[in-house]
Amino acid sequence: MSAEHAVDVVVLGLGAGGEYAAIKLARAGLVVVGVERDLVGGECPFWGCTPSKLMIRGAHVLAEARHVDELAGRAVVEPDLGPTAARIREANHDWTDDGHSGPLREAGVRLVRGRGRLDGPGRVVVETTAGTETYVAGRGVVLATGTEADAPPVPGLAGTPYWTNREVVHATAAPARLGVLGGGPIGAELAQAFARFGSAVTLLEAGPRLLGPEEPEASAAVAAAFAREGIDVRTGVEVEQVDHGGRDGGGFRLRLAGDPGAEVEVDELLVATGRRPNLRGIGLETVGLDPDAGRVAVDERLRAGERLWAVGDVTGEGPFTHVAKYQAVGVVANVLGREVRPADYRALTRVTFTDPEVGAVGLTEQQAREAGVDVRVGLADVPRSSRGWMHGPGNEGVVKVVADAARGVLVGGTVAAPYGGEVMGLLSTAVHAEVPVEVLRGMHFPFPTFQRTIEAALKALDV
Ligand SMILES: Cc1cc2nc3c(=O)[nH]c(=O)nc-3n(C[C@H](O)[C@H](O)[C@H](O)COP(=O)(O)OP(=O)(O)OC[C@H]3O[C@@H](n4cnc5c(N)ncnc54)[C@H](O)[C@@H]3O)c2cc1C
Numbered sequence: 001m002s003a004e005h006a007v008d009v010v011v012l013g014l015g016a017g018g019e020y021a022a023i024k025l026a027r028a029g030l031v032v033v034g035v036e037r038d039l040v041g042g043e044c045p046f047w048g049c050t051p052s053k054l055m056i057r058g059a060h061v062l063a064e065a066r067h068v069d070e071l072a073g074r075a076v077v078e079p080d081l082g083p084t085a086a087r088i089r090e091a092n093h094d095w096t097d098d099g100h101s102g103p104l105r106e107a108g109v110r111l112v113r114g115r116g117r118l119d120g121p122g123r124v125v126v127e128t129t130a131g132t133e134t135y136v137a138g139r140g141v142v143l144a145t146g147t148e149a150d151a152p153p154v155p156g157l158a159g160t161p162y163w164t165n166r167e168v169v170h171a172t173a174a175p176a177r178l179g180v181l182g183g184g185p186i187g188a189e190l191a192q193a194f195a196r197f198g199s200a201v202t203l204l205e206a207g208p209r210l211l212g213p214e215e216p217e218a219s220a221a222v223a224a225a226f227a228r229e230g231i232d233v234r235t236g237v238e239v240e241q242v243d244h245g246g247r248d249g250g251g252f253r254l255r256l257a258g259d260p261g262a263e264v265e266v267d268e269l270l271v272a273t274g275r276r277p278n279l280r281g282i283g284l285e286t287v288g289l290d291p292d293a294g295r296v297a298v299d300e301r302l303r304a305g306e307r308l309w310a311v312g313d314v315t316g317e318g319p320f321t322h323v324a325k326y327q328a329v330g331v332v333a334n335v336l337g338r339e340v341r342p343a344d345y346r347a348l349t350r351v352t353f354t355d356p357e358v359g360a361v362g363l364t365e366q367q368a369r370e371a372g373v374d375v376r377v378g379l380a381d382v383p384r385s386s387r388g389w390m391h392g393p394g395n396e397g398v399v400k401v402v403a404d405a406a407r408g409v410l411v412g413g414t415v416a417a418p419y420g421g422e423v424m425g426l427l428s429t430a431v432h433a434e435v436p437v438e439v440l441r442g443m444h445f446p447f448p449t450f451q452r453t454i455e456a457a458l459k460a461l462d463v
């Protein structure tokens with residue numbers, strides 16, 4: 001049996017949520033052990049948000065340069081992923097985590113590298129290269145093990161060298177032909193980025209539209225931009241077989257269901273069909289939780305059980321870095337017994353960094369109807385606004401606000417527009433603070449900003 005170490009808190013998984021919680025708890029004077037099997041910092045800085053947004057930044061510059069001929073003279077655009085690949089490598093120090101593990105240790109966290117699992121309330125067993133270590137946490141365990149890419153069971157796919165978000169961020173050149181399986185945030189963001197870097201992109205989505213959970217009007221605006229940029233988007237498709245000709249033998253062949261089934265040939269294939277939580281084999285059953293539940297349910301104090309808290313993607317409350325950090329703030333306060341507002345997801349924000357950017361807060365129209373809200377919606381097209389017209393090419397977009405007529409407040413809103421994620425901030429405040437629609441309508445909306453499309457959507461609202 002391994003020796004047992006008594007500590008105050010064990011943080012299992014050091015991604016966006018766990019890293020923050022471990023540092024803050026250690027700085028507050030607690031004895032904290034942080035357990036990480038891979039890179040401290042997790043998915044976001046190394047294989048997620050940061051590299052994808054660096055690609056999108058380069059791609060955006062290319063798209064703007066391509067408008068020069070229409071708007072401002074002549075420009076010859078020769079895309080090269082090289083400088084962006086170098087920025088990604090620089091940002092994450094060649095996929096090493098000193099920039100994260102250093103501050104963690106400085107804060108006083110004891111970093112244990114290995115695979116951890118729960119072993120009853122407050123107990124964590126870690127398999128390290130030096131053997132098995134057991135930690136007994138007096139205050140409790142913070143579970144923050146995140147998610148990993150989940151590939152669908154398409155015949156043939158498993159044996160091929162397809163990319164997930166882990167491989168795509170290492171690309172140093174855009175493939176001539178890229179296939180993208182899945183039209184959620186990862187698939188849509190990276191499909192457009194690679195298309196702008198010169199790849200001929202075919203995106204295959206099983207559902208009826210891109211960005212399925214978002215407002216259909218926003219999906220339509222993104223689809224229009226993708227069509228204009230030459231991205232081949234096919235929705236409602238089922239891939240029934242994938243073959244790969246070997247590295248020298250000419251890429252992937254995807255057979256689509258149908259009569260006769262179409263075939264798509266590409267050089268690289270990015271699979272972005274969703275993620276599965278890292279909950280397998282981590283001992284949930286030892287703390288009375290269902291190991292097959294697919295998420296760890298938490299209450300408004302982020303409590304998941306006896307001496308157990310959970311934060312981040314594993315909670316299923318919103319698979320975003322800002323949600324993991326929001327929850328980590330709550331966990332720190334709760335572990336330390338400090339006053340903190342209960343976790344509140346009414347005004348949850350999310351941004352898909354396509355162009356147009358899709359910024360959204362709170363409920364969509366469909367979610368509001370399902371929740372029994374007395375729904376009214378207001379819509380306004382970005383190209384018909386002054387700023388949208390002035391913007392010219394690349395002005396696809398729409399603003400949609402969702403109101404609860406009974407209370408006279410917004411319960412959701414979406415801005416699909418250039419800088420949509422930033423413009424949406426105004427709606428985020430409105431939903432979060434439940435500002436009456438009448439008060440919003442009386443605001444000053446500066447001319448000629450994209451914000452004025454929000455004013456137009458509010459005017460269109462029958463509240
Ligand atoms: C391509 C991509 C782009 C994204 N873009 C955005 C974006 O723009 N904005 C946004 O808000 N979100 C974005 N996300 C989502 C964001 O990355 C996640 O929501 C966030 O990383 C969740 O943080 P977390 O702490 O829950 O988990 P993670 O970051 O997944 O960290 C969990 C950690 O736990 C470790 N771990 C797992 N099991 C064990 C174990 N048994 N023992 C020890 N360690 C373990 C893992 O190695 C990992 O380091 C993106 C994700 C991807 C994949």
Ligand SMILES: NC(=O)c1ccc[n+]([C@@H]2O[C@H](COP(=O)([O-])OP(=O)(O)OC[C@H]3O[C@@H](n4cnc5c(N)ncnc54)[C@H](O)[C@@H]3O)[C@@H](O)[C@H]2O)c1
Pocket residue numbers: 152181182183184185186187189204205206207211212237238239272273274275319320350351352353
């Ligand atoms: N900007 C951001 O905040 C950002 C960016 C990227 C990812 N993320 C988060 O990371 C998570 C993972 O993103 P994701 O895009 O991989 O997952 P997702 O679950 O959001 O989307 C997956 C898409 O793949 C489709 N799909 C599933 N099986 C398929 C199949 N066999 N063939 C074709 N299509 C199929 C689904 O219908 C869905 O549209 C999301 O929850 C997302 O919110 C956030």
